[in-house]
Amino acid sequence: MTVLDKFFQGDQAALARIISFVEDNEDGYREVLGKLYPKSGRAARIGFTGPPGAGKSSLVNNVSKALASNGKTVAVIAVDPSSPFTGGALLGDRIRLTDMPTDGSIFIRSMATRGSSGGLAAATGNVTTVLDAFGFDYILIETVGVGQIELDIVDACDTVVVVLVPESGDSIQTLKAGLMEIADIFTVNKADRPGAENIVMELNMTLDLKRDQMAWDIPVISTEAVNNIGIDKLLEKISLHMDYAVKSGWLEKHRRKQIRKKIYNILTFYVNGMIREKLAEMPDLERVVSDIYEGRGDPYSASRDLVKLSGMTFNNF
Amino acid sequence: MTVLDKFFQGDQAALARIISFVEDNEDGYREVLGKLYPKSGRAARIGFTGPPGAGKSSLVNNVSKALASNGKTVAVIAVDPSSPFTGGALLGDRIRLTDMPTDGSIFIRSMATRGSSGGLAAATGNVTTVLDAFGFDYILIETVGVGQIELDIVDACDTVVVVLVPESGDSIQTLKAGLMEIADIFTVNKADRPGAENIVMELNMTLDLKRDQMAWDIPVISTEAVNNIGIDKLLEKISLHMDYAVKSGWLEKHRRKQIRKKIYNILTFYVNGMIREKLAEMPDLERVVSDIYEGRGDPYSASRDLVKLSGMTFNNF
Numbered sequence: 001m002t003v004l005d006k007f008f009q010g011d012q013a014a015l016a017r018i019i020s021f022v023e024d025n026e027d028g029y030r031e032v033l034g035k036l037y038p039k040s041g042r043a044a045r046i047g048f049t050g051p052p053g054a055g056k057s058s059l060v061n062n063v064s065k066a067l068a069s070n071g072k073t074v075a076v077i078a079v080d081p082s083s084p085f086t087g088g089a090l091l092g093d094r095i096r097l098t099d100m101p102t103d104g105s106i107f108i109r110s111m112a113t114r115g116s117s118g119g120l121a122a123a124t125g126n127v128t129t130v131l132d133a134f135g136f137d138y139i140l141i142e143t144v145g146v147g148q149i150e151l152d153i154v155d156a157c158d159t160v161v162v163v164l165v166p167e168s169g170d171s172i173q174t175l176k177a178g179l180m181e182i183a184d185i186f187t188v189n190k191a192d193r194p195g196a197e198n199i200v201m202e203l204n205m206t207l208d209l210k211r212d213q214m215a216w217d218i219p220v221i222s223t224e225a226v227n228n229i230g231i232d233k234l235l236e237k238i239s240l241h242m243d244y245a246v247k248s249g250w251l252e253k254h255r256r257k258q259i260r261k262k263i264y265n266i267l268t269f270y271v272n273g274m275i276r277e278k279l280a281e282m283p284d285l286e287r288v289v290s291d292i293y294e295g296r297g298d299p300y301s302a303s304r305d306l307v308k309l310s311g312m313t314f315n316n317f
Numbered sequence: 318m319t320v321l322d323k324f325f326q327g328d329q330a331a332l333a334r335i336i337s338f339v340e341d342n343e344d345g346y347r348e349v350l351g352k353l354y355p356k357s358g359r360a361a362r363i364g365f366t367g368p369p370g371a372g373k374s375s376l377v378n379n380v381s382k383a384l385a386s387n388g389k390t391v392a393v394i395a396v397d398p399s400s401p402f403t404g405g406a407l408l409g410d411r412i413r414l415t416d417m418p419t420d421g422s423i424f425i426r427s428m429a430t431r432g433s434s435g436g437l438a439a440a441t442g443n444v445t446t447v448l449d450a451f452g453f454d455y456i457l458i459e460t461v462g463v464g465q466i467e468l469d470i471v472d473a474c475d476t477v478v479v480v481l482v483p484e485s486g487d488s489i490q491t492l493k494a495g496l497m498e499i500a501d502i503f504t505v506n507k508a509d510r511p512g513a514e515n516i517v518m519e520l521n522m523t524l525d526l527k528r529d530q531m532a533w534d535i536p537v538i539s540t541e542a543v544n545n546i547g548i549d550k551l552l553e554k555i556s557l558h559m560d561y562a563v564k565s566g567w568l569e570k571h572r573r574k575q576i577r578k579k580i581y582n583i584l585t586f587y588v589n590g591m592i593r594e595k596l597a598e599m600p601d602l603e604r605v606v607s608d609i610y611e612g613r614g615d616p617y618s619a620s621r622d623l624v625k626l627s628g629m630t631f632n633n634f
Contacts, residue, residue: 030617031617033615033617034615034617034618035615037609037615037616037617038612038613038614038615041610041612252610255610256606256607256610259606259609259610259616260596260602260606262616263596263602263605263606263616263619263620263623264592264593264596266616266617266620267592267596267620267623267624268585268588268589268592270620270624271585271588271589271592272585272588272589275581275584275585275588276581279577279580279581279584285577285580288580289573289576289577289580290573292354292576293358293569293572293573293576295355295358296355297355298350298351298352298354298355299354299576299579299580299583300347300348300350300351300354300583301351302580303580303583303584303587306580306584307584307587
């Protein structure tokens with residue numbers, strides 16, 4: 001029996017092997033993803049993002065436990081872009097988990113890489129496809145929300161929960177624009193701290209200005225993840241958002257957009273790899289580089305010449 | 318007289334116009350960069366990175382004032398990747414500056430974008446080329462050090478100053494690996510706070526393990542940027558690093574590597590643009606997307622078919 005057969009029978013060891021295979025871009029990983037893809041698309045994909053220290057890990061843990069106790073299967077992807085300044089923090093949190101069910105209803109995978117930024121978002125997308133094809137009901141994707149990579153990752157989710165803390169209130173004015181674009185649900189976590197009510201009110205006031213233009217009425221709730229308070233409310237809002245997304249047709253539009261994006265990403269990933277390879281093989285490259293280094297040329301003209309040499313035709317170049 | 322003529326005569330208004338022209342990728346910006354490029358390469362490019370709140374802006378301000386008072390011209394690029402969670406903070410700091418010389422010896426430019434991650438690093442590189450061609454002696458590039466984009470940006474500098482604070486000591490074990498790779502100089506800023514000596518010692522102990530393998534002996538200093546303490550020491554270390562870089566041949570190797578990287582980036586930027594355009598024009602794309610959405614295909618096979626249709630040949634696909 002092949003690993004794929006075992007995978008389709010629900011074997012978690014086979015799942016882990018296929019995830020590693022896909023993450024490492026091993027030979028033939030695209031064929032495997034090609035086979036899994038048509039089985040995917042059934043899981044609800046929920047993204048959790050917010051500033052470091054907002055308590056996203058605790059929230060995701062308690063949400064996954066609540067879903068599991070309702071009979072759902074849950075996969076958690078913890079994404080850590082591993083900047084040298086944040087590296088390890090998220091994964092450190094994960095290691096501390098001790099009270100998760102061991103019946104296979106919750107599967108946790110951490111992802112971190114120093115690779116290119118596009119690489120991490122793509123790898124997260126591929127692992128999501130694998131988990132979705134495996135049959136999980138929910139895929140929860142948690143990112144430390146501090147950059148473009150994380151935004152690319154949550155943009156691929158169906159529902160995005162933005163997690164803030166009372167202290168975020170100080171900078172809410174500068175945060176607003178970007179957050180409103182990505183949030184489907186706001187939760188003010190660590191709501192037992194001073195200022196929680198203020199930031200809930202302030203978010204609501206900002207949202208009130210646009211509620212008549214919003215197809216989905218973005219809710220603002222408060223939670224205390226470590227005390228397991230507010231989790232049911234959050235699950236209810238997630239469920240309402242999924243209903244809205246399906247019934248309004250938004251989900252279909254969103255998923256189609258993701259497919260277009262995926263085709264573009266697959267194409268550029270390979271074409272860029274080919275360019276890298278062609279450049280490495282090019283006997284003339286070092287002469288061109290020397291000319292530029294010595295002030296007898298520039299990389300813009302050189303690139304145009306290289307395209308001509310290659311015989312490829314590009315509009316707009 | 319054209320804007321370019323004025324630019325080459327040292328007109329700062331022309332400089333600002335050309336920077337905007339290049340930043341906005343206006344028609345013909347590559348031709349302009351092609352003309353400027355051979356005039357660039359003389360400026361010393363110093364990157365400053367470190368965690369949010371490390372005092373990088375104050376440090377860069379005082380370094381640039383010290384350089385200006387030594388008769389040097391300085392351009393400062395403040396890069397803010399504008400995550401919704403950090404957006405605006407850096408630029409906010411910049412606006413508060415009031416004590417900078419107004420004789421044109423210091424030129425400050427903030428860069429921020431929500432665009433793709435590759436876009437910001439590329440735009441920063443292009444603006445650096447413009448400033449270098451204009452004739453600035455030093456280009457100081459400051460980034461909030463929290464992600465891959467910032468690493469790509471500082472990687473293009475000749476000398477990288479990593480700015481830490483005493484509080485960074487808590488997480489130094491997890492930070493170490495990545496920091497050692499990018500730092501040419503460490504400074505522990507806000508050194509009047511408790512723990513400063515400890516983190517200096519800890520960094521030195523870590524470096525001691527590898528000093529016999531290091532061609533450049535990475536120094537660890539301490540500064541108090543807001544009190545203007547330690548700036549001379551930092552300038553001395555920067556100057557020593559530049560001497561080392563020139564004399565050892567490292568700088569030439571590094572600059573050649575940057576040229577190769579730039580050619581690759583220019584090629585992929587345009588090829589990816591072309592792919593985007595071709596996809597948008599393709600009458601069949603929506604049918605392909607529908608097939609995938611309805612479970613009758615997958616984006617991996619579809620991408621392979623699209624490459625075949627396009628007539629392009631790729632090894633490895």
